Amino acid sequence: MKGFDFEEERIKQEITKLGAKRVLLQLPEGLKPEAPRLAKSVEKNHALPIISADPCYGGCDIAVNEAENLGVDLIIHFGHAKLLKHENIPTIYVEARATISVDKAVKQSLLLLSKYDKIGLATSVQHLQTLDQARDILVRAGKTVIIGDCGQMGYAGQVIGCNYSNVKSIANEVEAFLFIGGGIFHALGIGLSTSKPTFIADPYDNRAFSIDDEAQKIIKKRWACIEEASAAKTFGIFVGLKPGQKTFELALSIKKLAEKHGKVAYLLVAREITPETLLEFPTIDAYINTACPRLSLEVPQKFSKPVLTINEFRVVIGEWSWENLIKKGLFEN
Amino acid sequence: MKGFDFEEERIKQEITKLGAKRVLLQLPEGLKPEAPRLAKSVEKNHALPIISADPCYGGCDIAVNEAENLGVDLIIHFGHAKLLKHENIPTIYVEARATISVDKAVKQSLLLLSKYDKIGLATSVQHLQTLDQARDILVRAGKTVIIGDCGQMGYAGQVIGCNYSNVKSIANEVEAFLFIGGGIFHALGIGLSTSKPTFIADPYDNRAFSIDDEAQKIIKKRWACIEEASAAKTFGIFVGLKPGQKTFELALSIKKLAEKHGKVAYLLVAREITPETLLEFPTIDAYINTACPRLSLEVPQKFSKPVLTINEFRVVIGEWSWENLIKKGLFEN
Numbered sequence: 001m002k003g004f005d006f007e008e009e010r011i012k013q014e015i016t017k018l019g020a021k022r023v024l025l026q027l028p029e030g031l032k033p034e035a036p037r038l039a040k041s042v043e044k045n046h047a048l049p050i051i052s053a054d055p056c057y058g059g060c061d062i063a064v065n066e067a068e069n070l071g072v073d074l075i076i077h078f079g080h081a082k083l084l085k086h087e088n089i090p091t092i093y094v095e096a097r098a099t100i101s102v103d104k105a106v107k108q109s110l111l112l113l114s115k116y117d118k119i120g121l122a123t124s125v126q127h128l129q130t131l132d133q134a135r136d137i138l139v140r141a142g143k144t145v146i147i148g149d150c151g152q153m154g155y156a157g158q159v160i161g162c163n164y165s166n167v168k169s170i171a172n173e174v175e176a177f178l179f180i181g182g183g184i185f186h187a188l189g190i191g192l193s194t195s196k197p198t199f200i201a202d203p204y205d206n207r208a209f210s211i212d213d214e215a216q217k218i219i220k221k222r223w224a225c226i227e228e229a230s231a232a233k234t235f236g237i238f239v240g241l242k243p244g245q246k247t248f249e250l251a252l253s254i255k256k257l258a259e260k261h262g263k264v265a266y267l268l269v270a271r272e273i274t275p276e277t278l279l280e281f282p283t284i285d286a287y288i289n290t291a292c293p294r295l296s297l298e299v300p301q302k303f304s305k306p307v308l309t310i311n312e313f314r315v316v317i318g319e320w321s322w323e324n325l326i327k328k329g330l331f332e333n
Numbered sequence: 334m335k336g337f338d339f340e341e342e343r344i345k346q347e348i349t350k351l352g353a354k355r356v357l358l359q360l361p362e363g364l365k366p367e368a369p370r371l372a373k374s375v376e377k378n379h380a381l382p383i384i385s386a387d388p389c390y391g392g393c394d395i396a397v398n399e400a401e402n403l404g405v406d407l408i409i410h411f412g413h414a415k416l417l418k419h420e421n422i423p424t425i426y427v428e429a430r431a432t433i434s435v436d437k438a439v440k441q442s443l444l445l446l447s448k449y450d451k452i453g454l455a456t457s458v459q460h461l462q463t464l465d466q467a468r469d470i471l472v473r474a475g476k477t478v479i480i481g482d483c484g485q486m487g488y489a490g491q492v493i494g495c496n497y498s499n500v501k502s503i504a505n506e507v508e509a510f511l512f513i514g515g516g517i518f519h520a521l522g523i524g525l526s527t528s529k530p531t532f533i534a535d536p537y538d539n540r541a542f543s544i545d546d547e548a549q550k551i552i553k554k555r556w557a558c559i560e561e562a563s564a565a566k567t568f569g570i571f572v573g574l575k576p577g578q579k580t581f582e583l584a585l586s587i588k589k590l591a592e593k594h595g596k597v598a599y600l601l602v603a604r605e606i607t608p609e610t611l612l613e614f615p616t617i618d619a620y621i622n623t624a625c626p627r628l629s630l631e632v633p634q635k636f637s638k639p640v641l642t643i644n645e646f647r648v649v650i651g652e653w654s655w656e657n658l659i660k661k662g663l664f665e666n
Contacts, residue, residue: 032614035613050600268384269387281365281366282366
């Protein structure tokens with residue numbers, strides 16, 4: 001797969017340094033096709049490669065249990081920055097930085113940004129190395145550029161599906177956000193977390209565009225979910241099982257909150273939450289998802305029942321107003 | 334849910350006896366709708382119930398890792414008999430025995446069994462308590478009835494999706510098998526493991542029927558998979574991650590066997606193997622599944638590449654003949 005840096009020389013050095021004999025390779029869906037080639041390369045370094053074939057969406061999802069069960073002495077996790085503070089098994093993060101230039105896409109964004117002076121810049125881990133260059137382009141066009149860094153993420157300007165703290169922290173100082181990267185998911189998260197006009201500079205298509213219409217559509221859908229959940233008597237509270245999710249105590253407090261408001265609430269734990277998961281619990285009217293906010297953006301229309309974020313649930317029970325939710329953002333972080 | 338014994342009085346006693354404070358409830362898909370009601374009952378016994386929402390297909394799949402991560406002090410596993418020799422966390426098995434009578438369905442089978450004298454009787458855990466009654470009906474009709482017990486399963490006459498040893502052990506002594514239960518999956522497994530005429534007495538529909546035509550269809554499909562895999566150069570060997578699967582050493586030996594025969598082979602570990610899993614590895618031509626043989630019976634047409642059992646792979650590399658496979662059965666056990 002061209003276009004990403006898999007850091008094979010570093011992998012080789014780490015295997016040798018650690019004397020690793022059994023290596024677990026974990027890649028997110030878009031990068032998984034590279035797994036056999038990388039496994040071959042591990043094998044050439046005299047270690048046994050094992051490919052994790054389960055879905056993997058983030059740095060929260062390090063296959064620690066799997067590695068322990070398999071006697072693995074090194075996990076190589078691709079495509080995400082380190083998120084866990086500590087892993088029980090030596091783990092190296094190969095962030096798979098994209099080698100593509102973003103200049104053209106950022107230049108395309110200048111026309112869209114013409115009425116804004118102060119721009120917040122953000123990106124996913126794949127394009128972090130382009131932030132300086134992108135800032136220069138914007139500054140040369142007369143913009144003031146702010147890159148948020150509130151210390152929760154590994155890098156300044158970085159956003160991930162469940163943490164938009166870097167953009168939230170500068171939202172009051174900027175008029176619009178520019179996200180560098182492919183897909184609309186992260187940019188939607190920025191727009192929904194900050195209520196600021198948000199644009200994408202997509203280096204794969206070499207184009208820039210606004211995601212505001214899309215964000216409005218999502219907000220309408222979320223409102224419909226909240227409305228439907230307002231009539232719900234019985235709630236399921238999802239707790240994610242991935243090492244970086246660990247939301248059990250949070251879920252427990254939400255259960256108590258729901259009960260205080262006269263709701264019946266059950267704790268449900270899951271590795272993967274799919275539309276099929278919900279079909280197994282016909283007596284549950286609505287869900288609160290403490291695991292991965294991606295679900296509420298990506299697959300809501302596929303779910304047979306409302307699956308709310310915690311903040312949305314606060315609207316359902318009347319703790320927050322809808323306006324307050326829009327102001328504070330759909331997500332916790 | 335009527336028709337199954339959830340042993341709520343025993344659950345109550347066990348919670349009290351163990352002083353359990355945090356209880357994980359794990360149910361297979363068909364029984365999951367009962368989970369909220371059972372959770373409520375656990376809560377009444379002053380323990381915090383947590384429902385596992387992930388798929389669960391067998392006694393191999395005890396949520397031990399999940400329980401450890403959540404600080405659970407008791408797992409209640411429903412719908413399967415104990416399979417693991419040892420669990421790290423106290424676990425009770427509620428087998429969810431069916432309360433339905435099987436007499437009518439067994440009587441319906443007598444006409445189908447008219448040309449056979451020696452009948453092997455088998456069932457899933459839900460109907461084990463009906464075996465004596467079923468045997469009586471067959472004996473009164475002049476049949477010799479054998480119920481296999483070779484010690485691998487918890488009960489005489491019991492079969493599960495990955496272990497047909499109880500029927501294999503008596504296949505030479507009987508002319509046909511009668512399986513008591515719903516669905517065709519276990520009966521298919523019996524037919525494909527023994528090559529004996531196999532009938533189902535289905536107490537839910539109160540009817541009896543042969544699964545031999547269905548077994549022939551499966552055999553044709555399996556043959557097509559083996560044919561397709563014979564042209565494959567690159568194999569993925571699936572290792573299941575569920576506590577009772579633990580097939581890593583077996584998978585490693587299959588990898589070596591594949592390499593001995595000039596194939597390229599990769600170890601892939603997974604909790605769930607789905608049609609989507611395969612789409613992530615376009616460079617792999619065919620798979621060998623050491624995890625759960627159910628996959629090869631239930632979803633082969635949904636897989637984009639052949640997913641072979643270990644025994645089928647022995648045919649691909651010329652270690653076994655097709656006839657030998659049919660004789661020894663598609664599955665290991």
